[in-house]
Amino acid sequence: MNTKQKYVILVALFLIAAALIWWFASGGEILSKDGIWVEKEMTELDKALGLEPQKEYQEKFILGLLPHTAVFSGIVVVLSTILFFTFKSKKTMGKK
Amino acid sequence: MKTIIKTFIVLFAAVSMSFAQGFNVKATGEQTFNFEDKRNQVKFFSTTPLEDITGISNDVKGKVSLNVADIKSMKGSITISVASIKTAIDLRDEHLRSENWLDADQYPEITFAIKNVGNIKVLEDNRVEAKVTGDFTVHGVTKEVVADVTITYLDASDQTKQVAPGDLLGVQAKFNILLSEFNVENMIVGQKVADNIEITATLRGSNAK
Numbered sequence: 001m002n003t004k005q006k007y008v009i010l011v012a013l014f015l016i017a018a019a020l021i022w023w024f025a026s027g028g029e030i031l032s033k034d035g036i037w038v039e040k041e042m043t044e045l046d047k048a049l050g051l052e053p054q055k056e057y058q059e060k061f062i063l064g065l066l067p068h069t070a071v072f073s074g075i076v077v078v079l080s081t082i083l084f085f086t087f088k089s090k091k092t093m094g095k096k
Numbered sequence: 097m098k099t100i101i102k103t104f105i106v107l108f109a110a111v112s113m114s115f116a117q118g119f120n121v122k123a124t125g126e127q128t129f130n131f132e133d134k135r136n137q138v139k140f141f142s143t144t145p146l147e148d149i150t151g152i153s154n155d156v157k158g159k160v161s162l163n164v165a166d167i168k169s170m171k172g173s174i175t176i177s178v179a180s181i182k183t184a185i186d187l188r189d190e191h192l193r194s195e196n197w198l199d200a201d202q203y204p205e206i207t208f209a210i211k212n213v214g215n216i217k218v219l220e221d222n223r224v225e226a227k228v229t230g231d232f233t234v235h236g237v238t239k240e241v242v243a244d245v246t247i248t249y250l251d252a253s254d255q256t257k258q259v260a261p262g263d264l265l266g267v268q269a270k271f272n273i274l275l276s277e278f279n280v281e282n283m284i285v286g287q288k289v290a291d292n293i294e295i296t297a298t299l300r301g302s303n304a305k
Contacts (some may be wrong), residue, residue: 030147035184037150045255049266050223050248051298054137056184057151 004087012080023069032064058077115274118165120221121263125254129265129301131158131174132262136299138176138206140147149289151192155180155230160265160301167247173209174297196282198235207233208297211240222249237278243271243297254288264302269297 037055046054063069113253136156144148153260160172170277178200180223193200208230224247232241248266250256275281275291282289 007225019230027115031185033186034186035182037152038185044210047253048248048257049300050246050265051266051268052296053299053302055139055150055154057184071303087244091261 002087005084008080008083008087012076014078019069019076021071022066023063026063029062029064031066032068033060033062035059036062117216117218118163119163119224121249123164123249123263126161126163126169126275127263127303128159128161129172129263129303131156131267131299131301133260133300133302136181137297138174139296141294141296142292144288144290145203145290149188151181151182151183153177153180153182153239156297156299158299160267164249167226168213170213170228171210173207173230174190174299175205175207178204178206181233197199197280201237202232205233207231208241209233209305210244219246222251223247232271232273232275235278235280239273239277241271241273243269245269259300260302260304262302265299265301265303267297267299267301269299271295 035057036056040054040056042053043053099188099283134152134154138153138156140149155174155177156174158172158174159172160174162171163169164259166215178198181189181192181198183192190196195201198206210228212229215225215228216228217225217229218226225244225245228243228245230241230243231238246266247267248295250264250266252263255260272294275293277291
């Protein structure tokens with residue numbers, strides 16, 4: 001394994017780790033979401049009516065493991081594999 | 097003989113009155129409530145090891161009539177549109193409306209029609225708890241379900257006018273259904289989506305005409 005191949009592996013691992021950290025920090029959801037449900041504050045009248053707190057939809061992208069993090073990681077793996085073998089062949093060709 | 101008959105009638109009336117459970121509010125007699133408040137909400141909850149899913153509809157409509165002094169007299173229905181259900185994932189909402197799931201084109205509405213009311217427990221003058229049996233229709237299939245319901249009656253006041261004119265009725269209901277009983281048997285039911293769905297309704301109605 002030459003220096004370029006090591007860089008490829010390091011960069012790939014870094015990108016995948018960053019994606020996983022971002023995913024985890026986004027709430028660790030299995031599926032990416034287009035919005036979230038936010039609990040609305042109860043009014044005095046709603047309390048008097050014996051109602052439970054309601055939820056309100058807000059558009060907000062939440063990164064999930066599927067598909068975004070997994071697809072990104074997959075692309076990184078494929079590209080790094082291609083680069084890994086490209087650098088290997090160049091080195092081999094150079095030696096010849 | 098007349099005395100005996102009179103006594104019997106009075107006793108019968110007294111016994112009937114004691115069994116009629118209702119609200120002790122200003123309003124009397126039959127009242128009809130329209131549930132058209134935009135904030136009315138019906139929530140569907142599914143939990144599986146893989147994921148919890150909450151689906152919510154705010155497109156809720158219905159009409160409920162009841163005799164204020166006798167909750168058992170309650171009748172009416174509540175309807176939501178399938179197309180209005182949101183689960184926070186647009187693609188999943190599309191799947192939900194598709195033929196393989198609730199088939200919104202063919203069965204655009206989900207309905208709960210009240211059949212009878214039992215196990216009434218008066219909590220306060222204006223609040224009761226009851227088991228409401230009704231016909232629940234989804235995906236073109238109707239099954240009888242029993243909902244745990246809390247009903248609160250509010251006489252019209254300056255506070256209630258902020259929401260709607262007239263007296264208000266607050267309804268908080270909860271029941272469970274099995275999707276498989278309603279012919280919703282998609283291959284991911286039981287994996288990504290639970291067969292057992294908890295349904296919660298939070299409703300406000302007004303008797304203003």
